[in-house]
Amino acid sequence: MGGSLGVLIPRDIAEAMGVVEGTDVMLTLVNRQLVVEPTDDAIDDATFQRAFAAVLRRQDAGFQWLSDYDRGLVDRGSSPVPVPPVAKSLI
Numbered sequence: 001m002g003g004s005l006g007v008l009i010p011r012d013i014a015e016a017m018g019v020v021e022g023t024d025v026m027l028t029l030v031n032r033q034l035v036v037e038p039t040d041d042a043i044d045d046a047t048f049q050r051a052f053a054a055v056l057r058r059q060d061a062g063f064q065w066l067s068d069y070d071r072g073l074v075d076r077g078s079s080p081v082p083v084p085p086v087a088k089s090l091i
Helices: 011-017 045-058 060-070 084-088
Strands: 025-030 033-038
Touching: 011 033, 045 060
Parallel strands: none
Antiparallel strands: 025 033
């Protein structure tokens, strides 16, 4: 690709990654770090979005509590899991 740069991967790292010359890789920029992964290990965006949506549905209350906690809307000593009255009396 015009104007592109190349990245050399040391042989031992390439072997550990399971890549050889010509292997398709996916490049992802995370902050200022470049992540290189073989495309056969990567999942497509639609699959990731479905899996992430399922996690959000199952863990909705926990994520909501974390969001509220982060915004200072929750007592810092409270728990995301309801504590039964009997257990509160033992504390």
